[in-house]
Amino acid sequence: MTRLTRDDIVAGAGRRFATHGYHGTSMRDLGDDLGILGSSIYAHVGGKQELLVAVVERGASFFEASAAAALEGGADPLDTLERLIAGHIDVVLDHRSEARTYLAEVPFLDDEERARIAVTRRAYEDVFTSTIRDAQRDGLVRRDLDPRLAAIYVLSILNSIDRWFDQSGRLSRDEIASDIFGFACGGMVTGR
Amino acid sequence: MTRLTRDDIVAGAGRRFATHGYHGTSMRDLGDDLGILGSSIYAHVGGKQELLVAVVERGASFFEASAAAALEGGADPLDTLERLIAGHIDVVLDHRSEARTYLAEVPFLDDEERARIAVTRRAYEDVFTSTIRDAQRDGLVRRDLDPRLAAIYVLSILNSIDRWFDQSGRLSRDEIASDIFGFACGGMVTGR
DNA sequence: CCTACCGATCGGTAGG
DNA sequence: CCTACCGATCGGTAGG
Numbered sequence: 001m002t003r004l005t006r007d008d009i010v011a012g013a014g015r016r017f018a019t020h021g022y023h024g025t026s027m028r029d030l031g032d033d034l035g036i037l038g039s040s041i042y043a044h045v046g047g048k049q050e051l052l053v054a055v056v057e058r059g060a061s062f063f064e065a066s067a068a069a070a071l072e073g074g075a076d077p078l079d080t081l082e083r084l085i086a087g088h089i090d091v092v093l094d095h096r097s098e099a100r101t102y103l104a105e106v107p108f109l110d111d112e113e114r115a116r117i118a119v120t121r122r123a124y125e126d127v128f129t130s131t132i133r134d135a136q137r138d139g140l141v142r143r144d145l146d147p148r149l150a151a152i153y154v155l156s157i158l159n160s161i162d163r164w165f166d167q168s169g170r171l172s173r174d175e176i177a178s179d180i181f182g183f184a185c186g187g188m189v190t191g192r
Numbered sequence: 193m194t195r196l197t198r199d200d201i202v203a204g205a206g207r208r209f210a211t212h213g214y215h216g217t218s219m220r221d222l223g224d225d226l227g228i229l230g231s232s233i234y235a236h237v238g239g240k241q242e243l244l245v246a247v248v249e250r251g252a253s254f255f256e257a258s259a260a261a262a263l264e265g266g267a268d269p270l271d272t273l274e275r276l277i278a279g280h281i282d283v284v285l286d287h288r289s290e291a292r293t294y295l296a297e298v299p300f301l302d303d304e305e306r307a308r309i310a311v312t313r314r315a316y317e318d319v320f321t322s323t324i325r326d327a328q329r330d331g332l333v334r335r336d337l338d339p340r341l342a343a344i345y346v347l348s349i350l351n352s353i354d355r356w357f358d359q360s361g362r363l364s365r366d367e368i369a370s371d372i373f374g375f376a377c378g379g380m381v382t383g384r
Numbered sequence: 385c386c387t388a389c390c391g392a393t394c395g396g397t398a399g400g
Numbered sequence: 401c402c403t404a405c406c407g408a409t410c411g412g413t414a415g416g
Contacts, residue, residue, distance in 0.1 A: 003401075004401090006403090019299075020215075021213055021214075021215055021216075021300070022213075022216075023212075023213055023215035023216035024213075024214075024215035024300065026393075026394065026395080027394080027395060027396080028393085028394085028395095036401065036402090037401075037402065038394095038396090039395095039396075039397080039401090039402080039403090039404095039405095040394085040401045040402065041401095042395090042396065042397075043401060047395075047396075048396090055357065095400065104296070107211075108213070108216065113327065142378075145375075146371070149368075149371060149375075150375065152349075152352070152356055153349045153372065153375055154411095156348045156349045156351070156352035157345045157348045159348070160344070160348035160351070160352075164344055176341075177270070179338070179341060182233075182378075183337075183341075183342065183345055186334075186378055196385090197399090218409075218410065219410080219411060219412080220409085220410085220411095228385065228386085228409095229385075229386065229387090230411085230412090231386080231387090231388095231389095231411095231412075231413080232385045232386065233385095234411090234412065234413075235386095236385095239411075239412075240411065240412090263392075328405080335398060385414105385416105386404075386416085387414100387415090387416080388413105388414090388415090388416105389412105389413080389414085389415105390411105390412085390413075390414100391410105391411100391412100392409105392410075392411090392412105393408105393409085393410065394407100394409065394410070395406105395407100395408090395409100395413100396403080396405105396406085396407100396408105397404105397406075398403100398404090398405085398406100399402105399403090399404090399405105400401105400402085400403085400404105
């Protein structure tokens with residue numbers, strides 16, 4: 001029964017926001033989850049909106065770190081894309097609360113923060129787009145394909161995974177990753 | 193300045209739920225949108241939850257009608273899939289509020305309604321899965337592909353369209369539909 | 385569909 | 401991190 005840290009509060013907020021949504025979460029709900037009173041949360045953070053910002057930023061940072069790691073050392077652009085896909089899946093499944101809040105609750109950020117996060121998100125999407133464009137340049141992907149649309153398609157698939165993936169199901173995370181890579185590549189790879 | 197109907201109220205609720213979320217919408221917000229008082233809404237509906245049920249059911253019925261139409265008259269399973277994709281896009285773009293509420297606010301339904309809608313949603317997904325399975329049987333799609341996963345991938349792409357599609361943009365709705373069909377098929381079609 | 389309300393809950397604060 | 405609050409807003413109702 002040691003005292004909570006600010007990180008504990010942010011983590012708890014992420015769990016609540018991910019399941020009940022930002023507007024569906026009251027400070028008292030959050031306090032109950034953490035074993036303290038709602039009003040006690042204000043000893044750690046300035047307010048509810050600040051909690052949303054903190055959770056969303058954590059989510060953004062996980063995706064950014066994943067992209068940075070994938071960009072190092074890919075043998076070729078398609079290999080990099082495979083690493084981007086696997087990394088994204090890891091973030092979505094290992095940091096479900098932050099990822100889900102990042103993906104779904106951004107519209108409820110105040111204007112300024114929302115604009116800032118939109119830039120971050122676009123930059124992350126651009127990593128996928130550029131990688132696909134590089135693959136086209138190297139002749140690995142069909143030239144008639146719009147790389148940004150393809151990136152959006154892949155990200156749409158990846159972002160919905162946590163809604164249907166069953167940890168204890170038939171398919172492992174790695175199998176899902178390679179299946180999605182295969183699905184996307186089958187539609188993009190030049191030869192066969 | 194004629195009196196509002198129940199359908200007007202439900203339509204207004206859909207718009208609010210789609211943009212601000214169920215929990216981010218108050219009865220007074222909704223009344224403001226409609227030009228009446230929040231309390232006046234209770235002359236038309238039993239409560240806020242009933243409004244969510246009504247909006248979600250409208251969303252579900254649009255998707256069901258689209259699937260039923262696509263299943264009639266497809267030349268072959270791949271043609272049916274193309275029609276399913278085009279129909280889904282039409283629902284998402286022509287009934288944005290209901291579609292978005294259906295896709296995002298279902299977790300906030302009461303247990304009973306949520307369970308009922310889950311069945312409906314699974315049935316719709318199964319139309320995609322069965323169509324892909326039929327295409328496999330006819331030799332149009334790779335046998336090593338899991339039809340349910342492929343259906344989920346396609347639906348994930350389709351469900352995110354309204355977040356990035358620009359009505360006044362470079363690409364028409366039909367071009368998007370055929371691009372997505374092409375993206376999916378390139379990964380699924382047997383020959384080349 | 386409005387007037388006039390109700391009890392409950394909301395985000396948040398002062399002071400310890 | 402709790403006690404003890406605050407004004408505002410919430411979903412909803414009685415009566416017209």
